[in-house]
Amino acid sequence: VRQQPAVAAKVFLQRDYTHGTMCQFQTKFPSELETRIDKQQFEETVRTLNNLYTEAEKLGSQSLIEGCLACLTAYTVFLCMETHYEKVLKKIAKFIQEQNDKIYAPRGLLLTDPIERGLRVIEVTIFEDRSLTR
Amino acid sequence: MKNCEYQQIDPQREEPRRPRRKWEVFPGKNRFYCDGRIIVARQGGVLPLTLGLILVTCGLFFVFDCPFLVKHLTSCIPFIGGGLFVFVVITLLQTSFTDPGILPRATPDEAAEIEKQIDTTGNSSYRPPPRTKEVVINQQVVKLKYCFTCKMFRPPRTSHCSLCDNCVERFDHHCPWVGNCVGKRNYRFFYTFIVSLSFLTAFIFGCVTTHLSLRAQGGKGLVFALQESPVELVICFFSVWSILGLSGFHTYLVASNLTTNEDIKGSWSGKGGEDVTNPYSHKNIFINCCAVLCGPMPPSLIDRRGFLPSDESVQTASVDIELPTQATKSEINVVGGSSQLAFGLQESPSPIPAPLNSHQTRSSA
Numbered sequence: 001v002r003q004q005p006a007v008a009a010k011v012f013l014q015r016d017y018t019h020g021t022m023c024q025f026q027t028k029f030p031s032e033l034e035t036r037i038d039k040q041q042f043e044e045t046v047r048t049l050n051n052l053y054t055e056a057e058k059l060g061s062q063s064l065i066e067g068c069l070a071c072l073t074a075y076t077v078f079l080c081m082e083t084h085y086e087k088v089l090k091k092i093a094k095f096i097q098e099q100n101d102k103i104y105a106p107r108g109l110l111l112t113d114p115i116e117r118g119l120r121v122i123e124v125t126i127f128e129d130r131s132l133t134r
Numbered sequence: 135m136k137n138c139e140y141q142q143i144d145p146q147r148e149e150p151r152r153p154r155r156k157w158e159v160f161p162g163k164n165r166f167y168c169d170g171r172i173i174v175a176r177q178g179g180v181l182p183l184t185l186g187l188i189l190v191t192c193g194l195f196f197v198f199d200c201p202f203l204v205k206h207l208t209s210c211i212p213f214i215g216g217g218l219f220v221f222v223v224i225t226l227l228q229t230s231f232t233d234p235g236i237l238p239r240a241t242p243d244e245a246a247e248i249e250k251q252i253d254t255t256g257n258s259s260y261r262p263p264p265r266t267k268e269v270v271i272n273q274q275v276v277k278l279k280y281c282f283t284c285k286m287f288r289p290p291r292t293s294h295c296s297l298c299d300n301c302v303e304r305f306d307h308h309c310p311w312v313g314n315c316v317g318k319r320n321y322r323f324f325y326t327f328i329v330s331l332s333f334l335t336a337f338i339f340g341c342v343t344t345h346l347s348l349r350a351q352g353g354k355g356l357v358f359a360l361q362e363s364p365v366e367l368v369i370c371f372f373s374v375w376s377i378l379g380l381s382g383f384h385t386y387l388v389a390s391n392l393t394t395n396e397d398i399k400g401s402w403s404g405k406g407g408e409d410v411t412n413p414y415s416h417k418n419i420f421i422n423c424c425a426v427l428c429g430p431m432p433p434s435l436i437d438r439r440g441f442l443p444s445d446e447s448v449q450t451a452s453v454d455i456e457l458p459t460q461a462t463k464s465e466i467n468v469v470g471g472s473s474q475l476a477f478g479l480q481e482s483p484s485p486i487p488a489p490l491n492s493h494q495t496r497s498s499a
Binding site: 010012015017018019020021056057058059063064066067068070071074075076078083084085086089115116117118119120121123 | 220221224225228237238240241243244247269270271272276278286289290291303304322323326413414421424425427428429430431432433435436437
């Protein structure tokens, strides 16, 4: 017997491709969440996530050095080293965990880390109101 | 018949079983080894042939040409050849065994949401006409197609490979020589492989011709010298031109940030008379090369070695997914078997876990 509250609905925030194939999510506020959370707050969360993904995919000097070094070693370094992208993904996971604990769980919402959905969507699960304990 | 199968499977599901990893229920046509660490396409293609050709040519080179050239030219020859050979084999294996950028299929909730958004006619008895969505990328209109297998709109530059039955990001092509798709995650390995292979074949070809000319000068004549190493010469001669050509083509693709798929379809060549440009190009050859070859390494999205949550293993056996998964698992069973589908149909009455376990023990060498 699970003690999880019943799921009322799920909202999916799709990817935003206007700047190319970089991982960015649409910041449009879904109407189903209007009663649950402040629009500013939600857009802030999505914007921070977008910034984190931009940081992960940035073509900066660090990633270039990493790439060239990997090429010289026939990419065997990927077997032993954690890539810059993976480090940022861990940061993202921690950020989502914090946001869920502090902001979304008290409002009966749950953000799913996009990596668990193949970086296609940000899934927001809306739980039923009566399960909120005060 | 269906009732029988259902009853057979149900009791199995309620037994407590060891936690399963996600690769075991992967819906695409791939095979996994080393408990999900290694992924290959179901059809091995001619990867053994590729490896064999490389090994045989290099073997002959080291056995016949090296001793002669070390004596008459320089002793660096085997080291250069050895270094190139190691580089080629490593990059080949990485191209073959890495996840090319497979997109996991949409979860049932996602698929339902997308269906709701598009379809308003409510008629689900036939496949509706292909659905497309238009987005504007860097001032260029791009059409996104709906993938009926993966139940989602494909991101830009993603294509569905029918051989592997997966949507692959930045899909370049399915390479039978390598036995895998070439996509976002393994394109750099593939490029390094063909470039280093060009160097290797050109190097061996050069060494063989030097060897032959030196021997011919030695007095015994060119024809006699040719008889001694025909195999290497033939393989190298044909490989050099084809591999060099392929490397040249892919260098052009890298410099313009194009994929083979886009180039063949002529997506950005402006055939319609409209002004179309490649929206993904950085308009600078150097930046394009850096972006494609030295950019950050994206993670694998399919999480092969993650564990299935216990309730999800029940969900995956829902009615519309069950039959294909059964058939795929039975097919995996018949590694290299002749009549796969017939065998699969025979196998389907048997419970699912047993064949999977036998597959694991057989292939976790």
